[in-house]
Amino acid sequence: MDDHGTLLAVVLDLSPQQWHRAANDPQPLSLDAFLSQLLAFLNAHVACMHENTLAVFGAFPGKSVMLYASTDQLEPSSITVDANSYPPFKLLDTAVVTRIAAELDALDDSHDEEEVPCALVGALTKALCYVNRISATPQPTDGSQGVPPQVDPRILILSVSPDLSASYIPIMNAIFSAQKLKVTIDACQIYGGETVFLQQAAHLSGGSYLLLEHRDALLQYLTMSFLPPPSIRKILAVPTQDRIDFRAACFCHKNIVDIGYVCSVCLSIFCKPSPVCSTCRTKFPIKTLQRLNALRAPSAIDSGRPSPAPSNAPTPTATGINTHERTPSLARRTQSQQSPGAADGFPSGSGAPNRTVSSGGLPHSSAIGVHRNGRPNGS
Amino acid sequence: MAVDDTVPQVKKEHVLLPFLQTLNQTTLTSLYKRPSSCLSIFRLLSSLERQIILNLLWLESAITTSTLAAWVIREAKPLYDDALSTLSRLHVLPTGSGKLALNPTFKAAFRQAIAGGGSGGSFGVPAAEHKDDGRSGANTTVLDEYALERWETILHYMVSSGTDDRTRRPPEPSPGVRFLLKTSGLMQEVYGSLRISSVGFQFLLYSPHEQLWHLLLQYLHLADQRRMDLVDVLSFLFMLSTMELGREYSVQNLTKTQSAMLEDLRDYGLIWQRKQSSRRFSPTRLSTTLTSSSPPLPTKTGDSSGPQEGFIILETNYRIYAYTDNPLQTAVLNLFTSLKYRFPNLVVGSITRESVKKALMNGITADQIISYLFTHAHPNMRKNNPLLPVTVQDQIRLWELEKNRLKSREGYLYTDFASQADYELVLKYAKELDIVLWENAAKRCFFGTLEGHPIIKSFIERRSTG
Numbered sequence: 001m002d003d004h005g006t007l008l009a010v011v012l013d014l015s016p017q018q019w020h021r022a023a024n025d026p027q028p029l030s031l032d033a034f035l036s037q038l039l040a041f042l043n044a045h046v047a048c049m050h051e052n053t054l055a056v057f058g059a060f061p062g063k064s065v066m067l068y069a070s071t072d073q074l075e076p077s078s079i080t081v082d083a084n085s086y087p088p089f090k091l092l093d094t095a096v097v098t099r100i101a102a103e104l105d106a107l108d109d110s111h112d113e114e115e116v117p118c119a120l121v122g123a124l125t126k127a128l129c130y131v132n133r134i135s136a137t138p139q140p141t142d143g144s145q146g147v148p149p150q151v152d153p154r155i156l157i158l159s160v161s162p163d164l165s166a167s168y169i170p171i172m173n174a175i176f177s178a179q180k181l182k183v184t185i186d187a188c189q190i191y192g193g194e195t196v197f198l199q200q201a202a203h204l205s206g207g208s209y210l211l212l213e214h215r216d217a218l219l220q221y222l223t224m225s226f227l228p229p230p231s232i233r234k235i236l237a238v239p240t241q242d243r244i245d246f247r248a249a250c251f252c253h254k255n256i257v258d259i260g261y262v263c264s265v266c267l268s269i270f271c272k273p274s275p276v277c278s279t280c281r282t283k284f285p286i287k288t289l290q291r292l293n294a295l296r297a298p299s300a301i302d303s304g305r306p307s308p309a310p311s312n313a314p315t316p317t318a319t320g321i322n323t324h325e326r327t328p329s330l331a332r333r334t335q336s337q338q339s340p341g342a343a344d345g346f347p348s349g350s351g352a353p354n355r356t357v358s359s360g361g362l363p364h365s366s367a368i369g370v371h372r373n374g375r376p377n378g379s
Numbered sequence: 380m381a382v383d384d385t386v387p388q389v390k391k392e393h394v395l396l397p398f399l400q401t402l403n404q405t406t407l408t409s410l411y412k413r414p415s416s417c418l419s420i421f422r423l424l425s426s427l428e429r430q431i432i433l434n435l436l437w438l439e440s441a442i443t444t445s446t447l448a449a450w451v452i453r454e455a456k457p458l459y460d461d462a463l464s465t466l467s468r469l470h471v472l473p474t475g476s477g478k479l480a481l482n483p484t485f486k487a488a489f490r491q492a493i494a495g496g497g498s499g500g501s502f503g504v505p506a507a508e509h510k511d512d513g514r515s516g517a518n519t520t521v522l523d524e525y526a527l528e529r530w531e532t533i534l535h536y537m538v539s540s541g542t543d544d545r546t547r548r549p550p551e552p553s554p555g556v557r558f559l560l561k562t563s564g565l566m567q568e569v570y571g572s573l574r575i576s577s578v579g580f581q582f583l584l585y586s587p588h589e590q591l592w593h594l595l596l597q598y599l600h601l602a603d604q605r606r607m608d609l610v611d612v613l614s615f616l617f618m619l620s621t622m623e624l625g626r627e628y629s630v631q632n633l634t635k636t637q638s639a640m641l642e643d644l645r646d647y648g649l650i651w652q653r654k655q656s657s658r659r660f661s662p663t664r665l666s667t668t669l670t671s672s673s674p675p676l677p678t679k680t681g682d683s684s685g686p687q688e689g690f691i692i693l694e695t696n697y698r699i700y701a702y703t704d705n706p707l708q709t710a711v712l713n714l715f716t717s718l719k720y721r722f723p724n725l726v727v728g729s730i731t732r733e734s735v736k737k738a739l740m741n742g743i744t745a746d747q748i749i750s751y752l753f754t755h756a757h758p759n760m761r762k763n764n765p766l767l768p769v770t771v772q773d774q775i776r777l778w779e780l781e782k783n784r785l786k787s788r789e790g791y792l793y794t795d796f797a798s799q800a801d802y803e804l805v806l807k808y809a810k811e812l813d814i815v816l817w818e819n820a821a822k823r824c825f826f827g828t829l830e831g832h833p834i835i836k837s838f839i840e841r842r843s844t845g
Contacts, residue, residue, distance in 0.1 A: 014651050036494075040437075044495045047418055050671030085495040086418060086502055087623045093495065151667050224450075234424045330797030 005051025006152040006229040007134060009127040012058045013190075014100065015118040016107065018160040022191040022215075027084060029190065029215040034319075037219040038158070039096065043089045044227060046070070055130050056096055057123040060103055064122035067099040068092060071134060118161050121170045127155050128177055135181070142344065154207070156226050159198060160191040162282040165256050168249030171197045178205045186226045187210060196245040197276065198258060203244045206230075272296065392465070394592045398599060400468040402609070407470045409610050411485040413501035419617035420469070421489065422670040432471065432481065436489060441480035442614040468497045473561045492804040503618050506627040506659040519664075522651050526663035529648025530587070530706050533594075537566060538583060538710035540575050563597035577742020584713050584743065584751040591665060591780040594647065595608035604678065611636040619649065620669035622662045629659055692757045693730075695768040701726045712740050715748050730771060735778045745779035790816055791832045801842075808838055 014031075023030040038145040046052055055069040059061055070092070131153040155178065178185050178201075186200035186207040194211055202209035213219065229282055249256050250271035260269040266280040276283050399407065399420070410416050413687045421429060434447070440689055451459040466472035471485050481489075491497040533552050537560065551557070557573060565579035575583075582590060593618065602612045615637040622628060630638060641660060649666040652659070690708070692700040699716050700724055703709060709726050712718065715738035718728035728734075738748060756766055765772075772781045796802035802823045809815045814831025818824075829837055 040494050044436075045431055047421060047434075047493060048426070050422060050668065084414075084491075084497050084500060084502060086415070086492060086621050087626075089495060148743070219437055220434075228430050228435060229426065232430060235427070235449050235451055235458060236430070237452055287789065 003346070005049050005053060006154065007053045007055070007131065008045050009055040009057065009131055009153065009155045011040075011120065011123045011127050011155060011157045012038070012056065013118055013120055013157075013159040013161055014104070015058050015059050015161050016061070016104065018191060022160055025191065025215075027215050029218065034190070034218065035097065035100070037222070037350050040219055041222040041227065042092060042096070044223060046088055046092065046229075047086075048229075050349050053134070054092065055127065057127050057130075058100060059120040059123035060101060061118055063103075064119040064126055065099065065103055066126060068095040068132070069130065098347070117164050117166070120157070120159060120161065120164070121167045121174060124155070124157065124174050125170070128174060128181065128183065129257050131155070131183055132177075132181055137297065152229060152231070152376035156184065156232065157185065157187045157198060157201070159187065159189050159195065163195045163197050163256070165249045168197065168254060168256075169251070171201065171207050175201050176293045184230055186210075188222070188226065188245075190215065190218065194245065196247055199244050208238050209244075284288060382446070392425065392597055393606055395423055396465065396469070396590070398596055398841060400465075404470045406610055408482070410483050410613055411471075411482060411488055412498060413499055413614050414488045415501040415503075415621045416614045416617040417485055417489040418492045419620045419670045424465070425462065425581060426464055427458060430467065431462055432489070435472070435481050436486060436493070438480070441478035444474070444477055444479055447479055466636075500632055501614070501618060503622050504632045506629040522625065522661060522663045526648040526665045529646065530665065531705075533560070533647070534583065534590075535707045535710065536560075538576050538707065538714075540566060540573055549599070555643055556646050559594065559597055559601065562601060563594070567599075579670075580741040580743045581747060583714065584747045586754060588668075591669070598643070607636045608634070608641070613638060615640055616666075616669065619644075619662050619666040619837075622667055624662065624664055624667045625660045627661050631658070644676045646652050663695045686819070689760070690754055691752060691755045692760055693752055693767055693771060695770055697730045697771055697774075699728050699730060701728070708755075711751075714741065715743065730775070732778055735775055736782070739779055739782050745775045748775055788816055789829045790826050791829070791835070792824060792826050793835065796823045799823065804842070805835065805839060809835055 011332075019031045019034075032289055042056070046054055053070045056067040058065045058067045070168060072087070088204075089223060127180045134152060150242070175185070184207040185203060185205040187195075187200060189209075189211045191212075199209050201207070209220060210225055216341055223270045228236055228238065243282045247256050247258060248260060248269050250260060251268045252270050252272075252274065255271050257269070257271045260271065261273050262269055263277040263280065263282060263332075265282045266277060268277055268279040270278075273289050273296065275286070402410075406469060410420075424432070431447070435442070435449070448456075448459065461473065463474055467474045471482050472479060473482065475597070480486075488497075491499075529552075532550060533556055536550075536552050536557075557566075559580075560567065561573060564576055565582050566573045567576045568574070582593060585593065599609065599612060602609050611634050615633070630641065633641075641650065641652065642655070644666070645652060647665070648663060651661045651663055690702040691712075692702075694700075699712070701708065701712055704724050709718070709721070712726065712728065715734055716728040716730050717734040718726055720727045735745075735748070739745070749767065752767055760766055793805065796805070802820075806815065806818060806825055809825065809827055809831065812831060812834060815825055815829045816828060817826040
């Protein structure tokens with residue numbers, strides 16, 4: 001147990017619609033009640049050590065904002081110090097509450113009726129950028145030390161919205177950069193059902209995922225599961241996931257799929273066989289496409305056994321968008337998918353199909369089908 | 380990988396905690412009434428202890444011991460038990476009844492600290508804004524320079540008292556400081572003047588943070604003698620540690636004891652006042668970082684001579700290059716090195732057998748020398764693994780062992796046994812009791828411990844009479 005400060009970046013899901021629903025739930029939790037418990041949690045983090053740093057990011061519909069960062073020093077005189085509160089707490093509480101209020105007020109004018117998705121991924125990405133900035137650059141304070149401080153960063157996502165399948169690719173990219181930065185991502189779903197993506201985020205970065213069951217005990221949950229820094233989590237029985245939903249979303253319709261078809265060149269995932277890979281523009285042999293479609297139609301799940309790809313495969317002409325580094329693990333995840341029960345009845349995503357698949361190409365894609373019992377079916 | 384294994388860096392508990400544990404429950408409970416004290420004490424605890432407090436903080440009713448124990452993994456049980464017993468001795472978390480609940484006073488005040496509110500004013504009453512009279516409070520630079528100057532005066536005074544060079548005496552600190560140094564045993568009176576003691580030499584090699592707490596601890600020990608209210612003294616220190624650097628605070632809400640403390644703390648460089656009668660004071664960085672663990676005296680900004688953190692380069696040939704022009708650092712180095720040259724920004728010396736023996740004679744241990752070199756190593760040295768040359772480290776330790784070749788024990792020598800049989804009988808008896816320190820069969824004598832003497836004596840008497 002070495003004692004040095006830790007950096008906690010909190011990502012708040014502040015979707016007004018979801019919070020409205022949460023407040024009218026049988027087990028109500030209003031935004032005000034949530035904020036007061038959250039502030040106590042944030043203060044507790046700052047209280048733990050003088051060196052602990054904190055950043056708070058808010059995800060609003062269509063917009064993400066940094067609400068507070070303890071490294072960005074505000075003018076000390078910008079708040080009035082009173083004798084009954086610790087100045088850093090006061091600064092933090094005032095900053096977070098006023099910023100949230102200002103952002104929510106600004107929202108009410110523009111987006112009234114239509115539901116704009118919450119920019120949770122944007123906030124997460126900003127948090128990662130912040131962590132990267134803090135841990136990469138030496139602190140300019142006093143020029144005392146030239147080495148970057150040991151910050152031990154971690155991110156906590158407090159979400160109330162269901163999975164947004166359109167954000168699958170960015171969220172995966174965020175997870176991989178978190179892995180690279182050695183950032184632990186904790187996730188807590190405060191309202192609503194399980195979210196696949198946050199489960200994966202927590203699992204892949206070594207954090208904890210928690211679906212809140214008793215919303216009135218939010219603060220106790222936060223304190224016990226997310227406050228301990230990684231150094232003492234080793235000796236605590238922090239909640240772990242016994243079941244993780246590893247399903248991926250397809251690149252074409254952003255649906256969460258049980259069985260995906262993976263481009264053999266760039267490893268993009270599709271929900272149905274397509275003649276041309278939309279990412280790298282590879283044309284697939286028509287035979288394979290026909291066979292895959294045939295398998296798909298009656299009993300695709302049980303007997304799909306695609307043949308190995310021909311050796312005279314066309315080489316891709318363009319590599320497409322930057323999806324190369326991360327797709328190998330996508331494919332792996334699709335294969336090792338589990339959670340047999342949770343497969344049915346998942347929301348199919350809100351994004352409309354944005355690409356029509358033209359027929360008559362040369363399919364060359366190998367299906368990676370997965371049995372419901374979790375056995376990989378492709379080769 | 381293992382970079383740090385050369386230096387003993389055992390995580391110790393904070394020096395203040397054993398002191399707090401000696402206080403009785405009433406004193407501690409009245410201390411816990413103030414949210415700022417709770418927050419500061421909380422920060423001195425280890426991370427597991429902090430987590431236990433936070434887990435219990437928002438619970439209204441007591442929980443059973445086994446419920447909380449289930450929350451740590453089995454391998455960490457000893458750590459957890461240690462943490463619980465520390466908290467129990469601090470009367471923060473009374474154990475023994477089978478149920479666990481925080482001390483209600485502590486719980487209420489700490490909740491207040493976290494959530495805000497209350498009216499105790501325990502975080503210090505800020506002074507009203509200056510009217511337009513041209514005076515302004517001290518800014519951070521002034522405060523830092525002041526704290527550094529005060530602190531180095533004390534240390535420099537201690538270092539230079541060890542030398543006989545009376546021509547270059549640094550300015551003396553105030554009588555209050557000298558009294559504290561004397562009563563704490565860091566200095567002792569020799570021929571009418573104060574000289575640094577062996578404890579004082581060890582003190583010089585501590586980190587600034589440890590030095591500060593060491594002195595404050597002595598100050599707390601003195602509080603009773605000076606009829607100061609210990610709760611007032613402690614809560615004032617804790618209040619200082621939660622104050623904001625660069626802000627002025629009003630003295631109006633201070634108790635009598637605390638107003639008296641202002642003068643002492645001004646001498647130590649913990650607080651700054653424009654003039655003695657001023658109605659307002661500003662905490663310096665020394666006091667605002669009291670409860671933070673890592674930053675060592677972060678007041679070195681005023682100095683011109685480059686990076687102050689880490690200025691020593693040690694080579695395998697025992698040569699030492701110290702990039703400093705600070706007379707204090709040079710004087711501390713001089714405790715265990717023989718200095719050769721001095722340049723405007725560089726001091727060159729070497730570690731020799733004589734210089735290390737001189738340090739050992741002063742009561743400094745080899746480990747202290749090594750850890751001093753370790754913590755002040757130049758950034759370029761940090762690329763080495765291990766950081767300090769192993770030969771030098773080993774040699775310093777060997778020199779220390781040299782000193783310990785002789786061991787003295789008090790005891791009795793038994794000689795002039797009439798016969799070999801007598802000798803063997805008594806020796807056998809003594810060996811059974813494990814009180815023989817040395818024996819020589821040829822000379823028919825052995826040496827027994829002091830404690831064993833009455834037994835041996837009565838045994839011989841019984842034998843000779845019977």
